[in-house]
Amino acid sequence: MNQQETLEVKGIRAMDKTVKDILNNVKYTVDFFQREYRWQRKHIEQLIEDLTDSFLSDYGNDKDHDRREVQDYERYFLGPFVLSQKKDGKSIIDGQQRLTSLTLLLIYLNNLQKGREEKVSISDLIFSEKFGQKSFNLQIPERHDVMEALFKGDEYNNNGKDESIQNLTERYKDIQELFPDELKGEALPYFIDWLIENVALVEILTYSDDNAYKIFETMNDRGLNLTPSEMLKGYIISNLTNGEQKQQVNNIWRNIIFDLKKLSKEEDLEFFKAWLRAKYAETIRPGKKGAANEDFEKIGTRFHQWVRDNKDNLGLKKDEDFFKFVAQKMKFYAEKYEMISKAANNYDQELESIFYINERGLALSIYYPLLMAPIRLDDAQDVIKKKLKLVSKYLETYVVLRAINYKSYSHSAIRYTMYSLVKEVRDKDLGELADILKNRINDMEKSLEGFSNLRLHGQNKRFIKFLLARMTSYIERNSGEPDNFKYYMSKQIQVEHIWADKFEEHLDEFNQRDEFENWRNMIGDLLILEESFNKSFGDLPYKEKRDRYLNQNQNYLAKSLVPGFYSNNPKFIRFIKEKGLPFEPHEHFKKDDIRKRQNLYKKILEQIYSVENFNNIIE
Numbered sequence: 001m002n003q004q005e006t007l008e009v010k011g012i013r014a015m016d017k018t019v020k021d022i023l024n025n026v027k028y029t030v031d032f033f034q035r036e037y038r039w040q041r042k043h044i045e046q047l048i049e050d051l052t053d054s055f056l057s058d059y060g061n062d063k064d065h066d067r068r069e070v071q072d073y074e075r076y077f078l079g080p081f082v083l084s085q086k087k088d089g090k091s092i093i094d095g096q097q098r099l100t101s102l103t104l105l106l107i108y109l110n111n112l113q114k115g116r117e118e119k120v121s122i123s124d125l126i127f128s129e130k131f132g133q134k135s136f137n138l139q140i141p142e143r144h145d146v147m148e149a150l151f152k153g154d155e156y157n158n159n160g161k162d163e164s165i166q167n168l169t170e171r172y173k174d175i176q177e178l179f180p181d182e183l184k185g186e187a188l189p190y191f192i193d194w195l196i197e198n199v200a201l202v203e204i205l206t207y208s209d210d211n212a213y214k215i216f217e218t219m220n221d222r223g224l225n226l227t228p229s230e231m232l233k234g235y236i237i238s239n240l241t242n243g244e245q246k247q248q249v250n251n252i253w254r255n256i257i258f259d260l261k262k263l264s265k266e267e268d269l270e271f272f273k274a275w276l277r278a279k280y281a282e283t284i285r286p287g288k289k290g291a292a293n294e295d296f297e298k299i300g301t302r303f304h305q306w307v308r309d310n311k312d313n314l315g316l317k318k319d320e321d322f323f324k325f326v327a328q329k330m331k332f333y334a335e336k337y338e339m340i341s342k343a344a345n346n347y348d349q350e351l352e353s354i355f356y357i358n359e360r361g362l363a364l365s366i367y368y369p370l371l372m373a374p375i376r377l378d379d380a381q382d383v384i385k386k387k388l389k390l391v392s393k394y395l396e397t398y399v400v401l402r403a404i405n406y407k408s409y410s411h412s413a414i415r416y417t418m419y420s421l422v423k424e425v426r427d428k429d430l431g432e433l434a435d436i437l438k439n440r441i442n443d444m445e446k447s448l449e450g451f452s453n454l455r456l457h458g459q460n461k462r463f464i465k466f467l468l469a470r471m472t473s474y475i476e477r478n479s480g481e482p483d484n485f486k487y488y489m490s491k492q493i494q495v496e497h498i499w500a501d502k503f504e505e506h507l508d509e510f511n512q513r514d515e516f517e518n519w520r521n522m523i524g525d526l527l528i529l530e531e532s533f534n535k536s537f538g539d540l541p542y543k544e545k546r547d548r549y550l551n552q553n554q555n556y557l558a559k560s561l562v563p564g565f566y567s568n569n570p571k572f573i574r575f576i577k578e579k580g581l582p583f584e585p586h587e588h589f590k591k592d593d594i595r596k597r598q599n600l601y602k603k604i605l606e607q608i609y610s611v612e613n614f615n616n617i618i619e
Helices: 019-023 041-059 067-072 096-112 141-152 163-178 188-198 209-219 228-238 243-263 267-279 295-309 319-345 349-359 364-372 381-404 411-425 430-442 448-453 461-477 513-520 531-537 542-550 570-579 591-608 612-618
Strands: 006-009 012-018 028-030 076-086 089-094 127-130 133-136 199-206 493-497 526-530
Touching (some): 012 019, 012 188, 019 096, 019 188, 041 076, 041 096, 041 163, 041 188, 041 295, 041 364, 041 411, 067 188, 076 096, 089 096, 096 141, 096 163, 096 188, 133 141, 228 243, 228 267, 228 319, 243 267, 243 319, 267 295, 267 364, 267 411, 319 349, 319 381, 349 381, 349 461, 364 381, 381 430, 381 612, 411 430, 448 591, 461 493, 461 526, 461 591, 493 531, 526 531, 531 542
Parallel strands (some): 028 089
Antiparallel strands (some): 006 012, 012 199, 076 089, 127 133, 493 526
16 A cells, blocks of 8 residues: 555455554543553663664764755555554554553653753653643553653653553663664654654554454464565475475474474564574675665565575585475574573573673674674584684674763664674674684774773663672673572662762761762662662661671671671682782771772673683684
């Protein structure tokens, strides 16, 4: 259908509509049994990645055109959504997840525009106001307070709230982290224009719930809609002439997909993207206006067609090639993909850095291909694990160094660097792989020097928590204690200041409150503590709460402030002496003590992220 083309059949109307058409001063309800918002970070990541890639293919880095030219950019299709027309308005039967996510993105973009001269009016796509009463266009009463807070840019405490409220706040944070820096400057109004005018969905409107749910069921019947992996399967089998081989491939394929879908509903699609990028993609779209999509981008959108178009490059020429492609290669790399996925989602000390990079929010489309790229079919299991350790350690180090120096590691910011690295490390042995990755770290423009100025602010709280949890678990593990990193990243643990928020208690060192706040937010003044501790003792002066850090439930980084901790802890003392870490107790906690803790934390991170760790892995 062309823009605004309408198709009507027996009480059902289908119309191609832009985001602006759909959300501009239009109210939607959602039946109570459909109200849960369940999108996860990976869905937001994929949405932003797809929108960014599509927009930049037209905008590129060329700023020599005005916004009127955006109307000539390619349209992007986000799929259909199903509505039921009722007396009191339109009810969303299918598509609530996408429309909610688009609304969150619009709220973020609206907040991002604050203070800018050149703005795009998009508030009417989020809410409308009548007689002084604000109502959001997605009318779900239990979400009003959280949507109001997000729209105003206020903090919202989601503790104890239901699943949807939890997900709304977490996905908004994901948008804040994932939205690419390159779209936050001059490109922002262009992007917003394109999003609301050129991104389209097909609205399927019915005039009865029965028709709406029949359409919904038909659209979601996997048997009637072939997925890209099913179309690829059909292509592979169609190239086999031996009936027995066809049956074998069918059985192997079915078992592989079954195992992948245990991870998540659409994990088979993510596997094919990761595998084909890791082992076969050669070209990458350059970041300039009008540049065409290349291998890495095409695999992300239509990998089944890409395989057809590149069968010679994949070595698919005769029956045996197609058979081995599934029976050997696909089976082998699907098993490695599952290994990576399990390590990413369930902490395993042996492959800990995979968990860390997943927690840090590195794009799956970046790190899965890079982890799989050096693995060869003939690699022994211990070699495979060492390769995974090397690459994940590199990635963890890379994202931490960038974040410490306030550099983005969003997909769009690092895609060219990382996809180029995929090609460089493909099929390398352990020694070559370690050398490449060490050189990459050594060649990075930014180092831990930026750590000296690292402070807590509204956008980096989870990163600060990660660093504190990483340092704490590192110290404890090397002192003979269990590894509690996963617990330290849980909601029971919070980032807390050593100094209470009482400027008047520090007048001996500060004349201005701003200077006090600046020092108070330095990472050297921060710990991770159980939430209950801070509620009970957080407002106390340091001298009154210091000894309470020695409580047996507290972590080593907190306990190390207290003189008594050093008198009966031989494993800890031996470890810090061997590593030369400048731990010391703090009788008082002044500016100089913050400097010392900041330096201590830097020394710990230098050891965690030393390139010497790569040598230790391959020994």
